[in-house]
Amino acid sequence: MKIEIAGQNAFIVYFADQTSAAISARIQAAVANILATMGDSIIDLVPSYASLLVIFDLDRSDHFAIRKQLGAALTDLDNIDSSAGELVTLPVYYGVESGPDLEGIAERAGLSIEQVIEIHQQQEYRVYAIGFAPGFAYLGEVDERIAAPRLATPRQKVPRGAVAIADRQTAVYPAVSPGGWNLIGLCPTRMFDPDRTPSMPVKVGDRIRFEGISRDEFLAQGGEL
């Protein structure tokens, strides 16, 4: 583990060079420790694949005090169960109508479309990071057989709820936005709703499963085509 300066009021803690469920669990343990022991001086925590950005309040503390407290908060991270994290199931209407890149992925992988859909649902994913846009959760890791590089030309408009793959990551677009990921289906669950509490159905560290639903079920659950 390495603690580096990020800025005048921020540190970044690097836990490893690569990500894994175990690393993600250690980062979650660090988040819990930091909030419990130094919560008053912390402004924001940004956990990601193998790192944690710690932003503190310069009016309440300083670089040197925080550095010391961080050292203490980053011990005892191993007694956490890497299968911890809430299990959240997200429904997906998979298909050529809702997932325009399914055919491309199947072709590249030498699989049928049905197999691609099946493989996407077999995996249990972990929320490694939230960012890019409000409610955008990076989920890993996608089975290598259906991993697909980003599109050479990103789409101007990806619909809200689009379920997508980029390399070994998958995600659900929380809002209409431009995007270069491969689209394989649509999820009727709102990934970010500012008017609801909590505003997101998932948080970093949660475990995610995707469950195929029919077109009718998708529409009945509020999905839009």
Next chain:
Amino acid sequence: MSGFIVQQPGLLSLLLDRGRYGAHNLGLTTGGPLDFVAFDWANRLLGNDANATCLEVGFGGLSLDAEIDSSFVITGAEAPCKLNGDAIPQWQTLDIQAGDRLEIGFATKGTRAYLAVRGGFDIAPSFGSTATVVREKIGGLHGDKLQAGDRLPCSGGRIGDKRRLAVADRPDYGEFARLRVVPGYQQAVFGPTQQWRFFNSDYRLTERCDRMGFRLEGETVHSNMVGMLSEGICHGAVQIPADGQPIVLMNDRQTIGGYPKIGSVIPLDTSRLAQLSPGSSVRFEAISIEQAHNIHCLEQARFQRCSLQAC
């Protein structure tokens, strides 16, 4: 609630407080004033809460009609400001009456002016802040920049003692700024020659400067980074992608990203950077964390102890 009616919204006028903190876990960025210094002075001159909601007037072109009586102040970028057609000074508290028209013309020096009213604008916070972030459609009145016809609610009221900030105490918005950087993040992947070049060359602001980031051009700087995992990005971080041209990440930046960063510009200097226009130049200067700390404390003391002139 009455307040001010927007006649002309200007190019990029945003309602904002000091920013949205504690919501990065949802992927929400900070937002808030690009120039913290001018924003803080605006609220201080009116005796407002330090986090009171103001209007950041990007590039100018704003015209408002008052429905209430209030004291107000305009700080930040120099722009021709008018009350009912008559020129009025900036950095000085003034009164406006119901029926008056207030105009902030196009900025002539600097790019962001700040309009504060007594007690601040009365905006319901979302995720703990009123800061408008257009990219996220959050904050302000409707998650967007001002539109003609918007009503900016505030209760107004006059302050008895009119005050101004002495000219000598006002920031200078000249066309060159030094940007002090606390080295950090992936600093180690930039070799000594690359770092020397970065800290000893002038960089120019390109046209691609916005609330997310300011893209600069000049001597290219390369790292020996081969692929990195996305990680949290703090305010002021200087990201250097494969083209070797630095980008200073500002208030509306994405909260995570996967390009190497050499360190972060201190907020006092991002405030200065934010007032520069394309074509202006900057030079980066490495400072230690101790120096950054001193600068922060001294600046805070200066702000708090600086006496305002009666007028």
